[in-house]
Amino acid sequence: MEEKIKSVAERIKKSNKLTVLTGAGISKASGIPTFRGKDGLWNKYSPSELATYQAFSKNPKLVWSWYNYRRKIIKSAKPNAAHYAIYELEKIFKDNFTLITQNIDSLHRRAGNKNILELHGNIFQTKCLICDKVYFDDKIYEEEELPPRCRFCGGKTRPNVVWFGENLDRNILDAAMAASAQCDLFLCVGTSGVVQPAASLPKIAADIRAYVVEINVEYSGVSIYADEVIIAKAEEVLPRIVDLVKD
Ligand SMILES: [Zn+2]
Incomplete structure (x- = not known):
């Protein structure tokens, strides 16, 4: 483990362009539940019954x-600590850094990251189905205020997240693929490697011979493309790697 941490830090030091991909695993230590079945209020529904356009x-x-x-x-x-470590990496690499996330929880933004591609949208954004505007909205509504109306035109709105069966935003996906195809180091943190098209991004990086590092609590679909796999909690390992990079 110690050797792997040192060697990944060395790789990061030598690299010119860094792309990071994160998934649900990075937010676990922040206490964000997976919202699958356990919660009393919602346990009669499954996410697939709620997170679809049909349900909406x-x-x-x-x-x-x-x-x-x-x-x-x-x-x-x-x-x-893992979110903050990734913010440190953006500060080091500046314009040569891209963060791609499958998470809708906005925790990377709150940690300070700026250059973020949110593949599955953001729960604190609302999208108008009439005027098409997407705007920041972190309001917790009263039941009688739901569904909220568009702030601009009063039209019908939806959460700006990608639902089951929907396509990802083309521009965001294109930018994520470009960042994966142009980096020399690709760091994958806490993703299962099964949700497409995010799972194909490390492969794109591996195909152009970028050095691919995975940090995860278990082996995943990404591991086969990775040059180095560290099986550990990201919030424990990433800050240590970043400290070595800054040394
Ligand atoms: Zn509107």
Whole structure:
């Protein structure tokens, strides 16, 4: 483990362009639940019954109510040491740094990162279905205010997140693929490596012979493309790597 930490830090020091991909695993230490079944209030629904456009068109109030509830939990969570370590990396690499995340929890933004591609959207953004505006919205609504109306045109709105069966935003995906194809070091943190198209990004990096590092609590679909795999908690290992990089 110690050797791996040192060697990854050396690799990062020598690299010119860094791309980082993060998934749900990085937010676990912040106490963000996976919202799958365990919670009393919502356990009669599965995410696939709520996080779809079909569910939303059938019952927008119900779907909004679920996102409102998640917003409340996520808002009270805080970025952890792994989020802050990734912010340190952006400060070191400046314009040669891209962060791609599958998370909608905004914790990277709150840790300070600026150059972020949020593949699955952001729970603190609302999108108008009429005027198409996307705006910052971290309000926790009262039940009777749901579904909220657009601040600009009064139209029908939805959470700006990607639902099951929906395509990712083309521009964001293109930028993520470009960042993966142009880096010389690709760092993958806490992703299962099974959700496409995010899972294909480390492969794109490996194909152009970027050095691929994975940090995860278990082996994943990414591990086969990785030049180095560190099986550990990101919030414990990443700050140590970053300290060595700054040395
Ligand atoms: Zn509108």
